[in-house]
Amino acid sequence: xxxxxxxxxxxxxxxxCNELLGTLQEHLNQLxxxxxxxxxxxxxxxxxxxxxxxxxxxxxDQLISFAHxxxxxxxxxxxxxxxxxDEINQILLRSGDMMEVLIEAAQxxxxxxxxxxxxxxxxxxxxxxxxxxxxxxxxxxxxxxxPEAPQADNGGLELFSDASDDTAGTPxxxxxxxxxxxxxxxxxxxxxxxxxxxxPEQEFFSxxxxxxxxxxxxxxxxxxxxxxxxxxxxxxxxxxxxCPLGWELVFDTDKGEEELDAFFEIYSHIATIEFxxxxxxxxxxxxxxxxxxxxxxxxxxxxxxxxxxxAPEDAKKPAAAPSGGAPSADGAARTATAPPAAGDQPAKRSxxxxxxxxxxxxxxxxxxxxVGEMLITQAGIAQKLMEIQSQAxxxxxxxxxxxxxxxxxxxxxxxxxxAIRAQPVKSVFSRMPRVVRDxxxxxxxxxxxxxxxxxxxxxxxxxEELAEPLTHMLRNSxxxxxxxxxxxxEQVGKPRVGNIKxxxxxxxxxxxxxxxxxxxxxxxxxxxxxxxxxxLVSAEDSLAxxxxxxxxxHPGFSTAEQVSSVSGRGVGMxxxxxxxxxxxxxxxxxxNPGKGTRFEITLPLTLAVMDGMTIVVGDQxxxxxxxxxxxALHIDENARKHLPSxxxxxERRGEFLRLIDLRRVLSTPVTEHEVDMAIVVDTETDGxxxxxxxxLIGQRQIVLxxxxxxxxxxxxxxxxxxxxDGQVALILDVPSLLGMxxxxxxxxxxx
Amino acid sequence: xxEFAEILDTPDKNGAAATGPIxxxxxFLVDERSYGVxxxxxxxxxxxxxxTTLPNQPHYTRGVLNLRGTIVPVHDLRARFGGMLxxxxxxxxxxxxxxGSKTVGILVDAVSDIISVPADEIRPVPSGxxxxxxxxxxxxxxxxxxxxxxxxxxxxxxxxxxxF
Numbered sequence: 001x002x003x004x005x006x007x008x009x010x011x012x013x014x015x016x017c018n019e020l021l022g023t024l025q026e027h028l029n030q031l032x033x034x035x036x037x038x039x040x041x042x043x044x045x046x047x048x049x050x051x052x053x054x055x056x057x058x059x060x061d062q063l064i065s066f067a068h069x070x071x072x073x074x075x076x077x078x079x080x081x082x083x084x085x086d087e088i089n090q091i092l093l094r095s096g097d098m099m100e101v102l103i104e105a106a107q108x109x110x111x112x113x114x115x116x117x118x119x120x121x122x123x124x125x126x127x128x129x130x131x132x133x134x135x136x137x138x139x140x141x142x143x144x145x146x147p148e149a150p151q152a153d154n155g156g157l158e159l160f161s162d163a164s165d166d167t168a169g170t171p172x173x174x175x176x177x178x179x180x181x182x183x184x185x186x187x188x189x190x191x192x193x194x195x196x197x198x199x200p201e202q203e204f205f206s207x208x209x210x211x212x213x214x215x216x217x218x219x220x221x222x223x224x225x226x227x228x229x230x231x232x233x234x235x236x237x238x239x240x241x242x243c244p245l246g247w248e249l250v251f252d253t254d255k256g257e258e259e260l261d262a263f264f265e266i267y268s269h270i271a272t273i274e275f276x277x278x279x280x281x282x283x284x285x286x287x288x289x290x291x292x293x294x295x296x297x298x299x300x301x302x303x304x305x306x307x308x309x310x311a312p313e314d315a316k317k318p319a320a321a322p323s324g325g326a327p328s329a330d331g332a333a334r335t336a337t338a339p340p341a342a343g344d345q346p347a348k349r350s351x352x353x354x355x356x357x358x359x360x361x362x363x364x365x366x367x368x369x370x371v372g373e374m375l376i377t378q379a380g381i382a383q384k385l386m387e388i389q390s391q392a393x394x395x396x397x398x399x400x401x402x403x404x405x406x407x408x409x410x411x412x413x414x415x416x417x418x419a420i421r422a423q424p425v426k427s428v429f430s431r432m433p434r435v436v437r438d439x440x441x442x443x444x445x446x447x448x449x450x451x452x453x454x455x456x457x458x459x460x461x462x463x464e465e466l467a468e469p470l471t472h473m474l475r476n477s478x479x480x481x482x483x484x485x486x487x488x489x490e491q492v493g494k495p496r497v498g499n500i501k502x503x504x505x506x507x508x509x510x511x512x513x514x515x516x517x518x519x520x521x522x523x524x525x526x527x528x529x530x531x532x533x534x535x536l537v538s539a540e541d542s543l544a545x546x547x548x549x550x551x552x553x554h555p556g557f558s559t560a561e562q563v564s565s566v567s568g569r570g571v572g573m574x575x576x577x578x579x580x581x582x583x584x585x586x587x588x589x590x591x592n593p594g595k596g597t598r599f600e601i602t603l604p605l606t607l608a609v610m611d612g613m614t615i616v617v618g619d620q621x622x623x624x625x626x627x628x629x630x631x632a633l634h635i636d637e638n639a640r641k642h643l644p645s646x647x648x649x650x651e652r653r654g655e656f657l658r659l660i661d662l663r664r665v666l667s668t669p670v671t672e673h674e675v676d677m678a679i680v681v682d683t684e685t686d687g688x689x690x691x692x693x694x695x696l697i698g699q700r701q702i703v704l705x706x707x708x709x710x711x712x713x714x715x716x717x718x719x720x721x722x723x724x725d726g727q728v729a730l731i732l733d734v735p736s737l738l739g740m741x742x743x744x745x746x747x748x749x750x751x
Numbered sequence: 752x753x754e755f756a757e758i759l760d761t762p763d764k765n766g767a768a769a770t771g772p773i774x775x776x777x778x779f780l781v782d783e784r785s786y787g788v789x790x791x792x793x794x795x796x797x798x799x800x801x802x803t804t805l806p807n808q809p810h811y812t813r814g815v816l817n818l819r820g821t822i823v824p825v826h827d828l829r830a831r832f833g834g835m836l837x838x839x840x841x842x843x844x845x846x847x848x849x850x851g852s853k854t855v856g857i858l859v860d861a862v863s864d865i866i867s868v869p870a871d872e873i874r875p876v877p878s879g880x881x882x883x884x885x886x887x888x889x890x891x892x893x894x895x896x897x898x899x900x901x902x903x904x905x906x907x908x909x910x911x912x913x914x915f
Contacts, residue, residue: 373820620803666806707805710853711815711824712910714805720815720822728803728817740806 199246222253372703379724426454452503459606481519616695618668825856
């Protein structure tokens with residue numbers, strides 16, 4: 001794609017796809033759980049359809065063809081011709097996953113395992129066939145309803161692809177035609193004459209539509225004649241941006257009216273479409289068209305916008321609707337049951353009513369950064385003011401008050417800006433059912449994932465980082481938490497299907513994420529034995545059960561005797577813990593043998609700011625994440641114990657802690673004077689350690705800055721911040737510092 | 752060096768009329784020697800301010816500084832070319848440049864000029880000679896004020912694009 005514009009559209013498409021996938025999977029999950037309603041199926045259908053529409057514009061063939069068959073099945077379900085059994089729901093869920101795979105593949109340009117697709121596709125095709133066959137009498141109309149959606153696309157497709165390539169639309173159109181002829185062979189359908197009046201509104205041209213294309217693509221639907229209506233105004237009043245003309249299109253077609261309606265649906269927000277004459281009664285036809293547009297609430301954004309435009313008509317219609325022996329029975333049924341949902345939808349999504357707007361994340365990031373800058377500047381002013389306040393007298397006092405007020409306002413501003421960037425954890429949670437399903441297949445276990453608190457909002461920066469650790473933890477729960485198989489569960493009197501709960505909630509300034517399974521709990525005996533084997537603990541150590549549990553977070557610990565494809569790949573819980581800690585969070589574990597395991601992750605709501613402890617090492621200031629600081633203490637010379645290995649320990653209330661000289665680790669110039677200040681920090685992975693520092697300045701909120709943006713990752717440093725005086729201070733990453741101090745101090749001694 | 756002496760006779764001003772596209776370079780001095788960087792890559796020029804040292808930084812890196820809210824590494828050009836670390840004072844200058852997508856500062860003694868050079872007056876760097884680290888140079892240009900070595904920033908200070 002060397003064309004920039006095209007590239008942008010693609011990026012936009014994929015962004016939309018991600019949202020649509022989220023919607024799709026959410027609704028499919030609801031369907032599978034039986035918690036969905038009428039609207040659930042429609043929403044899922046729309047999501048598939050929208051992805052397909054977009055994919056068609058870019059020519060992602062694999063995606064289109066899969067979405068097509070998927071959509072066909074969804075359509076059968078939404079028109080009640082196919083009853084979504086558990087089995088079918090499973091297929092749908094897997095199809096949803098496949099959509100994701102296909103979209104990813106389209107995005108990255110990689111190829112996909114053809115076999116998996118074709119297996120799934122066959123299953124879907126079977127469903128499509130069975131659904132159609134099960135209703136003997138209605139067969140013709142079913143068949144007609146079935147290609148409805150794809151046909152709808154031909155219009156859109158033609159439009160899209162015409163813009164870049166005049167011929168691209170035809171294959172699909174042919175495909176549609178082909179389908180139709182096949183149906184003809186099976187069940188001859190009498191053709192009927194339908195006339196449609198098409199009156200473009202003012203914005204028709206400026207929205208990029210072209211009546212000629214519409215008419216061209218209408219040919220594939222059996223268009224027989226076109227008649228122009230309206231007058232071209234005189235030259236002095238002629239506005240080339242407006243379309244003064246309308247058309248009356250007459251079709252002689254074997255397809256149902258709803259199909260034509262679907263074809264015109266994409267124009268419905270920008271043109272008045274009336275069904276006139278034909279075999280059907282005018283009123284009814286028109287009624288059904290409006291209802292259909294509302295009932296299906298649009299195959300995508302276009303139609304979502306369309307809904308409001310047809311709303312006035314809608315207002316007149318409800319009275320008519322119940323009496324409606326409307327021709328498209330399912331269309332009427334849909335509207336009858338779904339109007340509230342359909343009504344809500346456009347209000348939420350329509351671009352016209354600005355209840356919400358879509359903003360590029362980078363713009364918000366800029367805002368967040370700017371507020372961060374202001375906080376720094378403000379801190380600088382406050383600092384300076386402190387210095388001069390004593391001499392400034394009354395004026396200084398007043399200024400001090402002003403600066404205080406500004407500081408409060410800035411905090412508030414910052415909170416508001418952060419709130420803009422907050423996202424519900426749903427965006428990452430909704431990916432997890434797929435993880436569980438995949439694993440269930442691989443491990444031969446039955447499991448269900450329940451999500452709770454998906455609407456809990458967390459800063460976008462945290463959300464991004466969550467997917468990986470959560471996936472790991474679910475793997476762990478699936479692989480180690482749940483019993484090896486359903487039989488084993490039944491033997492201990494548990495339901496066959498394992499239950500894993502993923503929940504999120506706010507607690508103060510932090511978010512708590514819990515992952516809970518109803519499996520076996522941590523096998524303490526085995527963990528202990530393994531830990532002894534791996535030399536993590538000695539056999540004589542008597543550990544409390546909780547301490548044994550915590551061993552699973554130890555680096556290098558893995559109980560997996562056989563390396564399964566799921567976990568035990570050397571990526572253990574320690575990695576999860578490291579990740580969480582690096583985000584300024586903590587992990588806790590609670591295991592109940594035989595009953596289950598519960599992990600609790602506590603995370604800050606944002607990664608943009610954090611509370612830090614400013615310390616001085618050598619001639620530089622550093623920041624320690626306050627979440628890891630346990631206490632500051634004075635080093636008593638007697639408390640220092642030297643080990644033969646060169647390591648130094650610090651005795652603290654009967655405990656021995658590793659004592660690490662930060663000046664050495666950070667290779668800052670060593671000041672000669674002996675320092676006796678140490679800060680005890682909790683590394684989460686390696687317990688408590690004591691860090692020798694020159695000075696402790698105090699705690700403050702800091703704005704996180706990336707070193708990677710312009711440089712690269714630096715071992716031992718998780719990021720940087722800017723102090724009130726404009727100087728850069730590095731934020732220490734304690735766990736990774738430990739690794740350095742091991743090697744670092746040793747090599748120093750060798751010199 | 753004799754061939755360069757000849758080029759000296761065609762100062763860059765009148766070169767414009769006769770020869771291909773004109774390129775502009777910001778030139779600066781390190782140890783009395785002149786170096787040039789494509790003006791399009793220069794973001795700004797800043798007075799030296801003390802930097803924050805990074806643990807285990809490359810020997811020629813001076814640490815990071817705060818450029819209006821972004822953290823920018825600063826490299827010492829003298830040290831990069833094998834010299835001693837610059838004893839930076841307020842008269843020293845940091846040239847902020849783009850390298851790929853990253854912003855990087857280069858510590859030099861002073862900024863001297865902006866020169867316009869027709870593309871075909873840029874001479875290749877003689878290879879196979881022990882002239883030190885020559886791969887980091889894009890070419891050589893002669894000007895009224897002597898030879899300018901054009902820097903290849905990507906080779907000089909390779910940046911990791913975000914790949915992990």
